[in-house]
Amino acid sequence: MGGLAPPRGRLKGVDAIRVRFAPSPTGELHIGNARTALFCWLFARSRQGRFILRIEDTDPERNREDGETAVQEALAWLGMDWDEGPDRGGPFEPYRQSERLALYHEHGRRLLAGGQAYPCFCSPRELARRRAQAGEKGRAPGYDRRCRDLTVEERQSLRERGLPHALRLKSPLSGQTVVSDLVRGEVRFLHGELDDFILVRSDGRPTYNFACVVDDHLMRISHVIRGEEHLSNTPRQSLLYQALEYPLPEFAHIPMILAPDRSKLSKRHGATSVQQYRDQGYLPEALANYLALLGWSYPGGREVFSLEEAARCFSLDRISPSASVYDDRKIEWLNGHYLRELPPGEVARRAMPFMRAEGYVVDENRMRDLVAATQDRVKLLAELPDALSYYFRDDFDCDEAGFQKHLARPGAADLLERGCEVLAGLAENEFTLEGTERAYRDLAGRLGIRAAELIHPTRLALTGRTVGPGLFTIMVLLGRQETLARLRKWAERLRVTPA
Ligand code: GLU
Numbered sequence: 229m230g231g232l233a234p235p236r237g238r239l240k241g242v243d244a245i246r247v248r249f250a251p252s253p254t255g256e257l258h259i260g261n262a263r264t265a266l267f268c269w270l271f272a273r274s275r276q277g278r279f280i281l282r283i284e285d286t287d288p289e290r291n292r293e294d295g296e297t298a299v300q301e302a303l304a305w306l307g308m309d310w311d312e313g314p315d316r317g318g319p320f321e322p323y324r325q326s327e328r329l330a331l332y333h334e335h336g337r338r339l340l341a342g343g344q345a346y347p348c349f350c351s352p353r354e355l356a357r358r359r360a361q362a363g364e365k366g367r368a369p370g371y372d373r374r375c376r377d378l379t380v381e382e383r384q385s386l387r388e389r390g391l392p393h394a395l396r397l398k399s400p401l402s403g404q405t406v407v408s409d410l411v412r413g414e415v416r417f418l419h420g421e422l423d424d425f426i427l428v429r430s431d432g433r434p435t436y437n438f439a440c441v442v443d444d445h446l447m448r449i450s451h452v453i454r455g456e457e458h459l460s461n462t463p464r465q466s467l468l469y470q471a472l473e474y475p476l477p478e479f480a481h482i483p484m485i486l487a488p489d490r491s492k493l494s495k496r497h498g499a500t501s502v503q504q505y506r507d508q509g510y511l512p513e514a515l516a517n518y519l520a521l522l523g524w525s526y527p528g529g530r531e532v533f534s535l536e537e538a539a540r541c542f543s544l545d546r547i548s549p550s551a552s553v554y555d556d557r558k559i560e561w562l563n564g565h566y567l568r569e570l571p572p573g574e575v576a577r578r579a580m581p582f583m584r585a586e587g588y589v590v591d592e593n594r595m596r597d598l599v600a601a602t603q604d605r606v607k608l609l610a611e612l613p614d615a616l617s618y619y620f621r622d623d624f625d626c627d628e629a630g631f632q633k634h635l636a637r638p639g640a641a642d643l644l645e646r647g648c649e650v651l652a653g654l655a656e657n658e659f660t661l662e663g664t665e666r667a668y669r670d671l672a673g674r675l676g677i678r679a680a681e682l683i684h685p686t687r688l689a690l691t692g693r694t695v696g697p698g699l700f701t702i703m704v705l706l707g708r709q710e711t712l713a714r715l716r717k718w719a720e721r722l723r724v725t726p727a
């Protein structure tokens with residue numbers, strides 16, 4: 229039983245490295261697919277190769293109208309660009325499989341003429357019936373090859389009866405195919421386990437395996453990098469390359485992403501698509517960085533890097549063959565890191581849609597100042613509207629424990645009033661970080677108390693919270709008038725309902 233080893237193709241010239249990402253336009257881009265795209269992109273860029281976007285849209289039932297746009301938007305948002313694709317054309321266009329049907333049919337005819345493929349007239353109903361029967365008798369459920377050895381006359385007569393037919397590959401009955409994978413090494417598949425799979429369905433649509441091989445060859449793909457769930461398709465595709473006498477590309481199957489409990493990552497574990505991460509306020513830099521770490525490691529174990537940096541040192545041999553486990557704390561940590569590192573103006577610009585969605589009207593300059601005081605306290609853009617809410621409204625609920633501790637006690641109203649007085653004594657141009665702080669510290673000195681005893685109730689009166697940016701920063705950002713108004717309001721409120 230010798231392994232089949234078709235010749236390996238070597239493409240020469242600047243375009244030697246050609247990698248494709250081939251999603252089906254079924255909706256939002258799943259993060260598993262985004263990670264595949266990222267590894268393809270990183271590999272292409274690391275080797276001065278081409279990154280190609282191909283849309284696998286031959287299944288109208290699964291296609292979504294905006295699926296292609298959703299994929300493109302998600303890739304661009306994450307910072308990946310492509311050199312060839314449906315939107316930008318290229319030397320091997322078209323890049324949508326639905327526009328390449330003639331090519332698949334031509335290849336189908338070639339295989340049929342060469343005897344490597346045959347027409348199968350079994351109807352789906354008949355196939356299902358025989359599959360069930362095989363199951364009952366404990367036989368393998370695959371296609372029983374009934375049409376494989378029909379005579380020319382039998383085929384002719386079935387055709388004449390107008391029976392629709394699919395095209396199947398005549399795959400070897402014995403032996404094995406050895407897939408040589410750049411991540412997993414050699415993986416063996418017995419031919420006995422592969423049936424005569426369909427190449428072209430009776431309605432003329434190609435199957436994934438067939439269209440994929442035809443396109444990967446015609447588009448001169450040098451490296452097929454894809455998720456591990458496709459590994460079992462690879463021996464079938466190898467047989468097809470052999471039947472077509474096309475050289476094999478290199479294969480790299482990247483490990484699964486598992487949920488923290490090591491089950492399959494699914495909706496119940498939280499966000500699963502790039503769009504959902506975006507809508508939750510993750511930054512593309514953080515998500516891309518995180519995805520790169522899911523199965524790949526930066527030399528030296530570095531954890532924070534840009535895509536450009538990763539592209540400079542990416543190599544397939546640093547991809548781990550074992551599954552990667554998703555870790556929400558790490559992605560949040562990374563997001564917090566990028567949020568702190570970005571200039572406040574940039575965070576402000578990106579946070580604007582989140583502010584608008586919560587009904588806060590703010591211009592970008594003001595937002596930049598608010599963000600500068602708060603960006604190191606949040607992990608997600610979507611946390612900013614709440615973190616900044618007290619700059620926009622004074623009808624906030626006061627933190628209950630803080631209220632009990634700092635406001636609901638004798639003397640609190642007095643303290644707020646005294647604070648208010650010294651702040652009111654400052655002119656508008658003295659109402660600065662230094663000015664307000666000096667006024668408060670001097671007052672504490674005069675009263676013979678610690679500054680904290682003034683600061684805590686004031687913070688609660690201004691923000692309703694016990695923690696946040698520096699109190700004097702908050703005062704300056706609220707402005708003199710608003711600061712005084714809130715202190716007066718709380719002092720009055722405490723007098724009306726004394727503790
Ligand atoms: N359309 C397939 C998918 O989205 C492509 C698999 C491949 O890269 O060959 O999973």
